[in-house]
Amino acid sequence: MTDWIQRWKDNKIGWHRDLPNRKLIEFIDCLELNPGDMVFVPLCGKSQDMIYLMEQGYQVLGVELSALAAEQFFSENQLTYQKQQEGSFEVYSANNIRLYIGDFFELSKQQLSSVVAVYDRAALIALPMGLRVKYAQHLYAIISKDCRMLLLTLNYPQSQISGPPFALNQQEVLSLYENGFECQLLQCFNDLENEPKFQRANVDFIEKATYCLRKY
Numbered sequence: 728m729t730d731w732i733q734r735w736k737d738n739k740i741g742w743h744r745d746l747p748n749r750k751l752i753e754f755i756d757c758l759e760l761n762p763g764d765m766v767f768v769p770l771c772g773k774s775q776d777m778i779y780l781m782e783q784g785y786q787v788l789g790v791e792l793s794a795l796a797a798e799q800f801f802s803e804n805q806l807t808y809q810k811q812q813e814g815s816f817e818v819y820s821a822n823n824i825r826l827y828i829g830d831f832f833e834l835s836k837q838q839l840s841s842v843v844a845v846y847d848r849a850a851l852i853a854l855p856m857g858l859r860v861k862y863a864q865h866l867y868a869i870i871s872k873d874c875r876m877l878l879l880t881l882n883y884p885q886s887q888i889s890g891p892p893f894a895l896n897q898q899e900v901l902s903l904y905e906n907g908f909e910c911q912l913l914q915c916f917n918d919l920e921n922e923p924k925f926q927r928a929n930v931d932f933i934e935k936a937t938y939c940l941r942k943y
Contacts, residue, residue: 773800
């Protein structure tokens with residue numbers, strides 16, 4: 728995962744978008760949030776989705792490996808932050824946003840005790856296959872019962888272009904979350920026409936899927 732820190736240092740962050748994700752806006756109701764609820768954003772980077780969530784009246788708790796990402800997030804959004812140490816994490820906080828800088832796998836259930844929903848746009852697909860099971864198991868362990876999750880994934884012929892983001896199909900998603908989660912596919916479509924990077928690689932398709940999950 729240290730490769731991610733270097734990517735931030737080198738500004739090789741092609742996954743970052745300057746606007747909130749359209750699928751978050753379209754499907755946020757599946758999270759059944761109330762004003763003031765806390766949403767967990769794993770591997771959050773400096774995502775504008777966190778600003779969108781905050782502007783809708785929700786609290787945000789993110790975790791990110793790179794301190795540079797957190798510093799850029801608060802600076803670019805003109806938010807004055809405070810920084811403190813909490814165990815192995817540096818915690819940056821401002822308004823209703825708290826970012827834990829450190830290893831996702833060191834997060835505890837206590838630190839996420841107030842979280843009622845998870846928004847995963849770029850965490851699961853950032854991980855190679857060998858880490859995905861560990862990620863799903865740890866996420867299950869640290870979130871509360873009835874916690875809901877909005878999950879966005881990509882699927883494409885991995886043999887035709889290397890990740891990240893890594894390809895993830897529906898069967899893999901169901902396999903990862905079959906123990907402990909209800910899983911509903913909300914949408915799945917081929918979006919190759921809007922992905923010039925994949926077009927240049929002559930990829931056959933790029934399938935984008937949106938899921939709503941609930942821990943039971």
